[in-house]
Amino acid sequence: MRATAIAQPNIALIKYWGKRDTERNLPAVGSISITLRELYTRMHVEFDADAVADSLQVNGAPDATMLPRLSACLDRVAGGDRLRARITSESNFPIAAGLASSASAFAALTVAGAHAAQKTLSIATLASLAGQASGSAARSLLGGFVELENRGEDIAVSALCEPAEWPLDVVVAITETGPKAVGSTEAMEISRHTSPFYQSWLEQQPHDLDIARDSIARRDFGRLAAIAEHNCLKMHSIMWASRPPLVYWNAATMRCLQTVRKLQGSGADVFFTIDAGPQVKAVCLPEHTQAVAAALRDTPGVVDIMISGLGSGARLENAR
Numbered sequence: 001m002r003a004t005a006i007a008q009p010n011i012a013l014i015k016y017w018g019k020r021d022t023e024r025n026l027p028a029v030g031s032i033s034i035t036l037r038e039l040y041t042r043m044h045v046e047f048d049a050d051a052v053a054d055s056l057q058v059n060g061a062p063d064a065t066m067l068p069r070l071s072a073c074l075d076r077v078a079g080g081d082r083l084r085a086r087i088t089s090e091s092n093f094p095i096a097a098g099l100a101s102s103a104s105a106f107a108a109l110t111v112a113g114a115h116a117a118q119k120t121l122s123i124a125t126l127a128s129l130a131g132q133a134s135g136s137a138a139r140s141l142l143g144g145f146v147e148l149e150n151r152g153e154d155i156a157v158s159a160l161c162e163p164a165e166w167p168l169d170v171v172v173a174i175t176e177t178g179p180k181a182v183g184s185t186e187a188m189e190i191s192r193h194t195s196p197f198y199q200s201w202l203e204q205q206p207h208d209l210d211i212a213r214d215s216i217a218r219r220d221f222g223r224l225a226a227i228a229e230h231n232c233l234k235m236h237s238i239m240w241a242s243r244p245p246l247v248y249w250n251a252a253t254m255r256c257l258q259t260v261r262k263l264q265g266s267g268a269d270v271f272f273t274i275d276a277g278p279q280v281k282a283v284c285l286p287e288h289t290q291a292v293a294a295a296l297r298d299t300p301g302v303v304d305i306m307i308s309g310l311g312s313g314a315r316l317e318n319a320r
């Protein structure tokens, strides 16, 4: 009745922003991401017949804020009549700061919860369950380049390319470690209801997905870079034009973009992407990783750097 699973966060190259069904947390658009290798969340779930309520420890400290979402996710995985659970979570990177911590957390929780409840679930079912908790979490069930599609009444995830088939690196420039001001669920709804650019975002997404899918199949870094930066800036344009405006960037975020432009000018194969937070993720070919990391580390306002390759999907570590 206990299990431990590990999952890595993923970074979207073609972004998910907006929901078509808030009840079932279904995305309004497809997305394409890369799963990271060095960053992880480890989740331990233990069902306990003597416990009267679920409990959660995050990085060694009790956490009541996240608990309701985790409990609801376990209800969907193990059934509403399940035993109460002791949940322990451990991440090696800042949480709730735009580093996709909810993706790795819910992917790991879904796998650990299913095994602790002795349920054998397919990847498709696990992805759908993780996606109901956090849309991006469905993508962390798989490794490498992952596409999330809207299929009928549900979602479907598929691996476009394994990590070893196109080993890119990601340099994360951390410009702020605190939690973000507006969570993505609330922010997406603000955008859907108020942004004048939201409708064209929905209309253009299939085109961006086609270009990215094709660039990945051909290992065309330059074409992938151009569509990923464009798609990221479009998502932030929707946010900026929302009411109230959603501006996740700080001054260092902008400086990091300029650093990436300079690196590109000097011939480095690198591009940026930014999620609902102030951190900049620079995706590059491995021969440029050290130069990209050094340039971002020297960018004023950058407090830390993390380097990661591409990794595998969520998996069970042990179950008893």
Ligand code: PMV
Pocket: 011, 012, 014, 015, 016, 017, 031, 102, 103, 134, 135, 136, 137, 184, 185, 275, 276
């Ligand atoms: O899965 P959520 O609800 O945390 O939303 C993720 C939103 C972005 O990170 C901004 C984009 C994405 O596709 O991951």
